[in-house]
Amino acid sequence: MIRHGPHPSPAPLPDCTYETGIGQAHRYAKAIYEAEGSDEKPLPHLYVKTTKRIVTNESADIVQMLFAYGAKLGGNGLDLHPAALRPEVDALITSICIAINNGAYKAGFSSDQYVYAAPFET
Known part of the structure; x- marks a missing residue:
């Protein structure tokens, strides 16, 4: 059984790979910021997959x-x-x-x- 936070889940959640989680094949936060045209790379950040934008860091x-x-x-x-x-x-x-x-x-x-x-x- 796979654990997702405090609750067990029988299977992985859908869209939980780094490719599908952000809608692009970005492996590092640096690539997300570069796609937005930013030189800053602070973490953590909240990224919205549907808009492909960082909402806040x-x-x-x-x-x-x-x-x-x-x-x-x-x-x-x-x-x-x-x-x-x-x-x-x-x-x-x-x-x-x-x-x-x-x-x-x-x-x-x-x-x-x-x-x-x-x-x-x-």
Whole structure:
């Protein structure tokens, strides 16, 4: 039995190869960005197969989109962003993005040791 996330599935999901997943034979994210005419190559990104466009490369936006549309796709009615917990979940997502994601991003472009150390100390 093949596992897809937390739920077992008897067979692979359709359209789950790298060729069909993005509608082109791109093997690396670099090729997707080049097809869009972009010199940037950040990850993660949310790519829409039908339009062949990157919708966003912002982690927090991707999480929010998955919250908004993921339950509809899964069909099990699981609410990953319940109204009662939204303020707490949103605050946590924001703090993670600022401290970890943005810290790692900034450190990758810096030659200053403080920029490397500051996110680690947070």
